[in-house]
Amino acid sequence: MSTNTCTNPITISLTLNSKPLSIAVDPAERLLDTLRYQLGLTGTKEGCAEGECGACTVLIDDQPANACLVLTCQLAGRFVRTIESINVDTLHHMHEQGTTQCGACTPGVVMCAQWINEHQDVLKHQSLRQLMSGNLCRCTGYDGIILGIEKTLNETNPATAHKDPR
Ligand code: FES
Ligand code: FES
Numbered sequence: 001m002s003t004n005t006c007t008n009p010i011t012i013s014l015t016l017n018s019k020p021l022s023i024a025v026d027p028a029e030r031l032l033d034t035l036r037y038q039l040g041l042t043g044t045k046e047g048c049a050e051g052e053c054g055a056c057t058v059l060i061d062d063q064p065a066n067a068c069l070v071l072t073c074q075l076a077g078r079f080v081r082t083i084e085s086i087n088v089d090t091l092h093h094m095h096e097q098g099t100t101q102c103g104a105c106t107p108g109v110v111m112c113a114q115w116i117n118e119h120q121d122v123l124k125h126q127s128l129r130q131l132m133s134g135n136l137c138r139c140t141g142y143d144g145i146i147l148g149i150e151k152t153l154n155e156t157n158p159a160t161a162h163k164d165p166r
Pocket of ligand 2: 099100101102103104105106136137138139140
C-alpha cells in the first residue's frame with residue numbers, strides 16, 4: 001500500500017466495482033466513510049474501526065484491506081471492490097450453514113472468501129481458519145462460516161478443491 005501524504009483536498013480517480021470513478025475527498029477521509037456516506041455503499045460495515053475485526057474488508061488491487069485504515073486519497077489509480085460487487089454464492093452457502101446472525105461480520109467474511117476463491121491456486125493448501133483469522137465474528141462459532149466458504153470454493157474451483165486441515 002502506498003503511503004502518499006495527503007495535505008490538501010483532492011479529487012482522485014479510481015476504479016470501484018469495475019467502474020471508473022472520480023471523487024473529491026477530504027484528505028483525512030477513510031475509505032470506509034467514502035463508501036458508506038459519499039457513495040451509499042453501506043454493505044461494508046464498521047466494527048472496531050481500528051483494523052482488528054475485518055468487518056470493513058474490501059479488496060484493493062485484489063488484496064484484502066481494512067477500509068477503516070485506508071485513506072481514500074491514497075487510492076488514485078487503484079482498483080477497489082466492495083461487497084456490492086460480489087455474487088451471492090458464498091452468502092447462500094453461509095446462510096445454509098446458519099452462520100449469519102447479526103450480519104455485521106458477513107460482508108467482510110465474504111470479501112475475504114472472495115479473495116481466497118480468486119487465489120485458490122496458491123492458497124489451497126493453507127488452512128481456511130488461518131486465512132480467515134482477520135475476520136472476527138462475535139455471534140457464531142466459526143465452523144459454519146468455514147464450511148460455507150469451503151463449499152463455495154469447492155463448487156467454484158472443483159479442480160483445485162480446498163482441503164481445509166481440521
Ligand atoms: S472496522 Fe475495520 S477492521 Fe474492524
Ligand atoms: S454474525 Fe454477528 S458478528 Fe458475525
